[in-house]
Amino acid sequence: MKVVFDAFESFVGVNVWTMLFAWCNLLIIYLFLKKILFKPVKNMIDSRQQEVDDMYQNAETAEADAKAMKAEYEEKLAKANEESEEILRTAQRRAILKEEEILKEAAVEATRIRDRAEGEIAMEKKRMLGEIKDEVSGMAIDIAAAVIGREVSPTEHEQLIDSFIDELGEN
Amino acid sequence: MDLSVNGPKVYVRIEKLYQRFAGTMVDMFGNLGNLITQTTVSLFAVTIILIILGLVASRNLRKRPGKLQVVTEKLVNMLYGLVADTMGKHNLHFAPYIGTLFLCSIFGSLIGTTAIFRSSTGDLSVTLAWALVTTGMVWYNNIKNFGFKAWLKGFTEPIVFMTPMNIVSEIAQPLSMAFRHFGNVAGGSVLTSLIYAALAVASKLLFGWLPAAVASLCPPILQAGIPAFLSLYFDFFSAFVQAFVFCLLTMVYVAGACPPPEEEVKSEK
8 A cells, every 4th residue: 555646537437446445435424414413304394294283182172162151151141131031021020910909909998997987987977967966865854954944854855856856857 | 838637646656567567558558556646645545535525524413412412413414304305215225325426526526725735536436436436336236127138128228229329328328427517626727727728828918018127026917816716717617517517316226126026116106
């Protein structure tokens, strides 16, 4: 082996040693870059792609779920509205009925009270008339006794007094 | 005008082998004694650069990428997309090799612009070695997927007459790939040096009317700007295109030996 620096190879030529070195270097670079660069980077890209795909998938699923839930809630809300309206209507109807009932009861009560009061008034009137009649008859006896000048017995002269009062009443 | 067009400089030579083969072999194989050349050094330099780049680019990969990781992922994604488009989804396991080939090729071409190293792809040995790998992959996958007999039988198709033609084309395939890549890179560098030399002459003519003492002080001004634009094409654009073409051809040839699996064909119909 000898180190030389002045010689050149032919411009167009094949050197088996150079070919061997070229193969070795190509193999080394290939194995190295494949292990350290191409495979890891490709795996990274693929795994990220996978992740993104999964995320989109999840998002789509979530969106579909949310839509389904929204529809469900809207349905529930509509039902609740309907129910509340129904309750309100029922309550109103019941209130009207109750009102009418109360009014009716009140009217009945009022009639009853008036009737009783009228009865009482009539009785009082009768009683008063009786009292007045008794008093008047006493007074009449007194007056008559004074006029006649003698004792008038109510029992003896009852018929007379009564006819007198009746005549007075007619007048 | 003094210009020589050389192959890679020889650094280490195995004297015995060299003496045995020098002059006895045709010129193309007369290099057998040359153990280490400029190209070898370039190849190792590219290997080290790519290993460092690989380590830097793949450092702490995270789900939420940094700026560097975004670029790395974009490039790796482009690579896998290209392989999937050209070779089909079932051949995605070839993507790391295609990526390696592309990086080796483009860095091997661009390392020539450093002026320290010679382009490793400017040596036919390197491009031929790579092309032979492609051919090996094609043969291996043909035999694996169709069987040895079917592969041999493929040479007699469409008719038996065509057998010599098929063999020639099988040999021409790696040779044409190797020479295309080598020729473009090496030719580019030769053209660039030719233009440099021509511009040096033109510069001299430009200042030739001055007295000799003054003219020797004037810089070779024409050499300053023009080669930069040529270099953009011959070095950078050509390096990219050749790397791409080499990878594309490799993908197409290998994909031809790796048809999609049966189920996939059926499902596509």
